[in-house]
Amino acid sequence: MELSLAHPAIKAFMCGSLSGTCSTLLFQPLDLVKTRLQTLQSATQPGSGRVGMMSVLLSVVRTERLLGLWKGVSPSFVRTIPGVGLYFSTYYSLKQHFFEDSSPGAMQAVLLGGGARTVAGVVMLPVTVIKTRFECGRYSYASVSGALRSVCQTEGPAALFSGLMATLLRDVPFSGIYVMFYSQTKTSLPKEIRESPLAPLANFSCGILAGVLASLITQPADVVKTHVQVNPQTRTTEAIRNVYVEHGLRGFFRGAVPRCLRRTMMAAMAWTVYEQMMAHMGLKS
Structure with missing residues (x-):
């Protein structure tokens, strides 16, 4: 089937997948550093000082070489290429169904972004769990398929949906807040x-602003999500308590800088590429 004859939702899926591929490849190191920061057993050792983003980055390069910064990129691709495509195709379909002849307001934009992220987040959660485990450095999986098989055999299929609540509490508000700020500033x-x-440059700048705000607001949920997925026997409420007991309120913002950089840049790039490609195809994004 020629691309020009494809259903608009399929075109939106393809545009989203391409934008997700580009942004994932560029910003995977930031995601890895964020995960390592969040899964350190303690923020400090006696006399060692505070562990920061640069020390983790240099440690990874020193022990795992430069390519170690892209550890977990395979599950990231497996998750992001269909995941971002599913997100944008769902967003496009919802927007065309409810707002075909009008532009959504601020609260409607929140619901559109949150609805699209809910669908993509639930469908892609098993790969998200594997991606988090690849990045934390505690598991030695050989491949994404092997990791999925290993988790199912040793922990049961339910482990692939560990952190579902924390993931939705992070991703749904992030997407809703992002789409609202992005659409309103644009x-x-x-x-x-x-x-x-x-x-395109103006849209990218709007995306940067929206991404920073959405990332900071949802950072605590990201920390909890990481802890639950790395330790699937831990419940969400237990993870919240453990983070607070070990690190205090500051613990809920560990990894905030690399995550904010990555999520902001990825979202801004993804939306800019998506909108440019949709416009090229003659479709209203």
């Missing part, structure tokens, strides 16, 4: 900019 731009060659 709409507030002067018409001359929106219709000029600078439009």
Whole structure:
């Protein structure tokens, strides 16, 4: 089937998948550093000082070489390529169904983004669990398929959905907040900019602002999600308590800098590439 004849939702899926591929490859090291920071047993050792983003990054390069920063990129691709495609195709379908002849308001944008992320998050959660385990460095899986098989055999299929609540509490608000800020700031731009060659750069800047705000608001849920997926026998409430007892309130913001950088840049790039490709295909994103 030729791309020009494909259903608009399929075109949105393909545009989203391509944008997700580009952003994942570029920003995977930030995700790995974020996961390592969040899964350290303690923030400090006696006399060692505080462990930060750069010390973790240098440690990975020193012990696992430069390519070690891309550990977990295989499950990231397996998750992101169909996951981002599913997200954008769901978003496009929902928007066309409910707002075909109008633009969604702020609260409607929150519901659109949250609804699309709920679908993609639930479907892709098993791969998200495997990706987190690859990145934390505690598991020695040979491949994504082997990891899925190993978890099912040793822990049961339910382990592949560990952290579901924490994941949804992180991703659904993130997507809703992001889409709201992104759509509202983009709409507030002067018409001359929106219709000029600078439009992609302006959209990317709007995405950066939206990503920073959404990342900071949802950071505590990301920390809890990581702890539950690395230790699937731990319940969400137990993970919250453990993080607070070990590290205090600051523990809920461990890994905030690399996550904020990665999520912000990935989301901004994904939306910019998606919208440019949809416009090229003659579809309204």
